[in-house]
Amino acid sequence: MQVKRTSVSRLARVGLVAAWAVWLVASGPRGARRPATPRDWTRFGWDAGRSGAPTAPAGITAANVASLERQQVAIDGTVDASAIYLHAVRVQGRTVDVFFVTTTYGKTLAIDARDGAVLWEYTPADYATWAGSSRVTTATPLADPSREFVYAASPDGKIQKLVVADGQLVWSTAITRLPRREKIASPLNYFHGHVIATTGGYIGDASPYQGHVAMLDGASGALLHVWNSLCSDRAGLIDPASCAASGSAIWGRAGAVIDSTTGDIFVATGNGRWDGRTAWGDAALALDSAATRLIGNYAPTNTDALEAQDADLGSTSPVLLGSSLVAQGGKDGSIRLLDWKKMRGASPHRGGERQVVSTPSGGDLFTAPAVWRGAGATWLFAADNGGTAAWTLESGRLRPMWRSGNAGTSPVVADELLFVYAPRGGVRVYEAATGRQVTTLECGGGHWNSPIVVDGMIALPEGDANDHALKGVLNIWRLR
Numbered sequence: 001m002q003v004k005r006t007s008v009s010r011l012a013r014v015g016l017v018a019a020w021a022v023w024l025v026a027s028g029p030r031g032a033r034r035p036a037t038p039r040d041w042t043r044f045g046w047d048a049g050r051s052g053a054p055t056a057p058a059g060i061t062a063a064n065v066a067s068l069e070r071q072q073v074a075i076d077g078t079v080d081a082s083a084i085y086l087h088a089v090r091v092q093g094r095t096v097d098v099f100f101v102t103t104t105y106g107k108t109l110a111i112d113a114r115d116g117a118v119l120w121e122y123t124p125a126d127y128a129t130w131a132g133s134s135r136v137t138t139a140t141p142l143a144d145p146s147r148e149f150v151y152a153a154s155p156d157g158k159i160q161k162l163v164v165a166d167g168q169l170v171w172s173t174a175i176t177r178l179p180r181r182e183k184i185a186s187p188l189n190y191f192h193g194h195v196i197a198t199t200g201g202y203i204g205d206a207s208p209y210q211g212h213v214a215m216l217d218g219a220s221g222a223l224l225h226v227w228n229s230l231c232s233d234r235a236g237l238i239d240p241a242s243c244a245a246s247g248s249a250i251w252g253r254a255g256a257v258i259d260s261t262t263g264d265i266f267v268a269t270g271n272g273r274w275d276g277r278t279a280w281g282d283a284a285l286a287l288d289s290a291a292t293r294l295i296g297n298y299a300p301t302n303t304d305a306l307e308a309q310d311a312d313l314g315s316t317s318p319v320l321l322g323s324s325l326v327a328q329g330g331k332d333g334s335i336r337l338l339d340w341k342k343m344r345g346a347s348p349h350r351g352g353e354r355q356v357v358s359t360p361s362g363g364d365l366f367t368a369p370a371v372w373r374g375a376g377a378t379w380l381f382a383a384d385n386g387g388t389a390a391w392t393l394e395s396g397r398l399r400p401m402w403r404s405g406n407a408g409t410s411p412v413v414a415d416e417l418l419f420v421y422a423p424r425g426g427v428r429v430y431e432a433a434t435g436r437q438v439t440t441l442e443c444g445g446g447h448w449n450s451p452i453v454v455d456g457m458i459a460l461p462e463g464d465a466n467d468h469a470l471k472g473v474l475n476i477w478r479l480r
Contacts, residue, residue: 035059038087038097040147041454044140044187045368045410048258049320052370052381053413059456060479061415062438065429068458068477070441073116077103078472079461080447081140081187082410085454086147089164091119097455098164100143101474104136104465106154108162113457116476120167124154134202135180136465138448139255140187142195144218151195151218153184159197159214161221171221175199175214178240182209186255186317191263191289193218196256198267200249203466207246210238211269211314213256215291225291229269229280232294247307248272248281252317253410253448254368259320263289264296266320268328270312274303276348282306282313284328284338298328298336298343301351306332316365319380321393322373325354327380329365333358335382337398355397361386361405366448368410375416375433383408383420388428390418390435402435409446414453421450421460443475 035057045052060068079101087097097113105127110119139153144161149170152160157179161170175197176182182199189196195216201209210230214237216223226236229250231243240246249270250256257266265287272281282303286296299313300306306313311331319327326338337355359365361384369382377392379401388408391398406428408420417438418430427441447464458477463469 035455038455040087040143041085041452042143042145043084043189044082045254048189048191048260050254050257050317050368051372052368052411053372054454058414058453060417060453060458062417062431064479065417066439067480068441069480070443071116071476071478073111073474073476075101075103075109075111075118075472075474076121076470077105077107078463078465078467078469079474080104080136080138080449080463080465081461082450083452083459083461083474084141084143084150085113085452085459086143086164087455089147091165099459099474099476100141100150101461102137102139102141102152103472104138105131105470106137106152106156108141108150108152108160108167110164110167111474113455113459113476122152122160122162122167122169124156124158124160126156130155131470132468134468137184138465139184139197142188142190145190151188153188153197155179157182157184159188159195159216161218173216173221173223175216175223175226175237177237178209181206181240183251185251186253189256189258190218191258191260194224196258196265196291198250198255200251200270201247205247205271208240208243209246209249210240210243211248211250211272213250213265213267213287213291227287227291229285230272231278232280233278235292245273245279248279250314252314252368253366254317257317257320265289265291266318266326268314268317270314271307271310274299274307284313284318284326286340294346296340296344297346297349298338298352299348299350300336303350306330317368319369319371321371321380322378323396325393325396327369327398329359329369329382331364333362333364335359335365357391357398357400360384360389360403367408370411370413372413372432374413379432381411381413381418381432383411385423388420388430390432404430404435404437409448410450412451412453419451419453419458421446423447427451427458427460441477444473
């Protein structure tokens with residue numbers, strides 16, 4: 001493998017070396033089996049802002065990653081998404097560490113993280129009517145802050161609340177009136193008692209459908225608010241056929257991204273009409289924390305061309321970099337750096353990018369970039385079908401630091417290491433600050449799957465939703 005490197009600042013090198021030194025002293029030459037304080041991984045991207053960079057040590061380092069042992073857990077379906085994790089919770093009368101996954105056909109499983117045993121499995125009532133068909137979900141489930149419940153999506157357009165202890169159904173709420181057209185592709189999110197979900201369309205963009213943001217009450221399951229990206233002057237769930245426009249899917253891998261300080265909800269839309277009034281296709285958008293009104297928006301000057309060329313801006317979600325800076329990728333091979341202070345308000349904003357850089361390979365960006373604050377800087381990592389790249393944020397601009405020609409899905413940064421799943425198989429592990437590849441962990445191929453790194457383990461589902469398989473594999477790597 002060849003890696004192009006741009007010199008890392010002396011501060012970054014010092015920070016990286018210091019971090020390694022702390023780990024080596026604390027854990028010895030082979031590393032600890034798990035960090036002293038276990039942590040949960042409750043949603044896709046680790047936090048509400050989808051940073052993909054846990055702030056607590058995960059226990060896997062450059063010194064011990066090669067000693068990981070892999071277990072392949074056979075499960076009843078393909079998980080074209082990510083796992084989540086809760087440590088030391090009560091399940092079936094025992095205290096266990098648990099991974100939770102949702103399959104493409106809506107089964108949600110609780111899996112013992114220490115031996116791979118399936119502890120319980122929830123199956124939606126109408127599972128048999130869509131199993132094996134093109135109706136799927138690729139949404140990562142979500143854990144309630146109480147650690148007593150998880151939320152999951154299914155191909156019938158519903159969100160379920162399940163009991164962690166036994167998988168029993170608490171409530172089930174529909175967030176679409178036409179689940180055969182409107183798909184729940186993106187992961188669920190949570191903020192201040194509310195579950196936030198988004199909808200898009202299926203391959204082929206068969207009309208009618210409209211991308212929308214749905215907010216549910218976590219306790220009762222009540223659908224509180226719906227904001228529609230087409231016919232946005234109409235609140236609540238609408239009959240898709242009653243809106244003259246179709247499309248504008250909200251389908252990026254990170255789905256709804258939430259500013260954890262304000263609660264503002266950021267989404268990006270795919271191909272669809274844009275008029276800057278009630279139609280917001282191919283745009284990056286911010287809603288208030290209640291998902292009732294538009295409070296910021298951005299569209300490229302060539303929005304109409306993007307729609308005509310099937311070059312969705314919303315193939316990836318907005319990335320919150322801090323200091324009002326937002327990065328927005330797309331199918332056109334570009335990552336746009338935006339000063340969101342200039343994008344505030346409901347009046348339309350077109351153009352005005354602070355900077356535009358290429359995606360890692362200059363191709364479509366379908367993944368969720370990661371944001372890491374370490375080694376003396378704020379870093380942005382992205383992977384696409386032809387490369388993996390890193391930038392730092394300096395003086396309000398993205399500075400390229402390194403690039404690899406290895407493809408990848410949504411990256412994760414933990415303990416100064418970057419973990420990137422290759423869709424054709426394998427998890428590549430890099431030094432985050434330098435791009436030096438440390439090792440590759442063997443596993444099978446997939447699609448949009450991505451790893452989590454937590455509590456001395458890595459969990460990664462494999463397989464592709466487009467294969468319509470009823471069986472699958474969850475890989476778990478553990479330190480010896």
